[in-house]
Amino acid sequence: GQSLEQPSEVTAVEGAIVQINCTYQTSGFYGLSWYQQHDGGAPTFLSYNGLDGLEETGRFSSFLSRSDSYGYLLLQELQMKDSASYFCAAPMFSGGYNKLIFGAGTRLAVHP
Amino acid sequence: DTGVSQDPRHKITKRGQNVTFRCDPISEHNRLYWYRQTLGQGPEFLTYFQNEAQLEKSRLLSDRFSAERPKGSFSTLEIQRTEQGDSAMYLCALSRGEDYGYTFGSGTRLTVV
Numbered sequence: 001g002q003s004l005e006q007p008s009e010v011t012a013v014e015g016a017i018v019q020i021n022c023t024y025q026t027s028g029f030y031g032l033s034w035y036q037q038h039d040g041g042a043p044t045f046l047s048y049n050g051l052d053g054l055e056e057t058g059r060f061s062s063f064l065s066r067s068d069s070y071g072y073l074l075l076q077e078l079q080m081k082d083s084a085s086y087f088c089a090a091p092m093f094s095g096g097y098n099k100l101i102f103g104a105g106t107r108l109a110v111h112p
Numbered sequence: 113d114t115g116v117s118q119d120p121r122h123k124i125t126k127r128g129q130n131v132t133f134r135c136d137p138i139s140e141h142n143r144l145y146w147y148r149q150t151l152g153q154g155p156e157f158l159t160y161f162q163n164e165a166q167l168e169k170s171r172l173l174s175d176r177f178s179a180e181r182p183k184g185s186f187s188t189l190e191i192q193r194t195e196q197g198d199s200a201m202y203l204c205a206l207s208r209g210e211d212y213g214y215t216f217g218s219g220t221r222l223t224v225v
Contacts, residue, residue: 008152042203043155045213081169085152091212097162099145100212102154 001070002026004088004103006054011109020073021108022088032064032071032088033100043087046073082109116217117141118204125194133220135204143207144187146179146213148172150200155216158202161187193206194224204225 004024022032030045031050035043049055049064049071061074075082085105091098117136125131137144148219149157158166158177163184173179175195181187191198201221205214 031212035214042216042218043214044216045208048116059125089154089212095167097143097160097167098212099157099168100155100158100214101157104152105154 002090002101003093004090004101006086006106008104009107009109013111013112014078014080016078017074017076018078018108020075020086020088020108022071022073022103024069024071024088024090026069026090027071028093029066029069030093032062033091034060034062034073035087035089035102036084037087037105038084046086051103057096059065062071069110078110080110080112083108115215116204116206116216118202118220120220121218123220124225125196127196128214128223129194130190130192131194131222132188133202133222135187135189135208137185138187142184144181145205145207146187146189147203147205147216148200149203149219155203155205158189166177180183191222194222196224199224 034046035050047062054063059076062108064071076096087102087105089100089102115138127216144161146158149155160216161181176192179189201219203219
């Protein structure tokens with residue numbers, strides 16, 4: 001099976017940098033995805049790391065270290081609109097298809 | 113517009129009643145998923161369709177739950193004899209491909225009273 005652990009809450013101020021960590025335990029691992037979800041909204045895809053290292057997409061970056069079973073999402077130049085829940089997720093393969101297993105989410109609150 | 117339309121957005125029902133939710137992909141996708149999300153938790157996998165074939169059903173789904181995807185386009189999720197524990201957000205998702213980027217619908221929020 002798979003389990004993903006992430007902090008339940010993170011607080012930061014506008015303009016700052018915040019890192020949301022995700023550690024995983026899995027019997028088979030292919031990569032780590034990140035999703036953002038605003039209150040009342042749908043989860044939206046942010047990034048995927050299939051290989052170790054840093055992937056950068058604008059103000060957001062995601063990192064993966066397979067040897068440490070660890071990844072993180074880095075948000076720079078925080079804006080109020082970044083206040084949301086962030087989920088790490090890993091694909092689990094079965095019978096030729098995949099399904100995503102999600103962590104419980106980290107609620108980010110950005111303050112002025 | 114997320115590319116996936118779900119109907120209804122909200123549903124309040126009395127315990128013991130049956131409910132049905134619908135998911136309509138705006139464009140063709142052969143992989144369709146249903147997830148359930150409760151407050152403060154991540155989405156939990158319920159079931160997966162490849163075209164019209166239901167390939168996996170989570171043990172979270174009791175016999176009261178059934179899902180269909182006739183003709184491999186829209187999908188429905190039915191819950192019979194609803195219980196208060198069924199109260200949750202039910203999300204439909206489409207797979208984009210190998211980057212595991214799912215496109216989620218806005219969900220149906222079910223409240224069982």
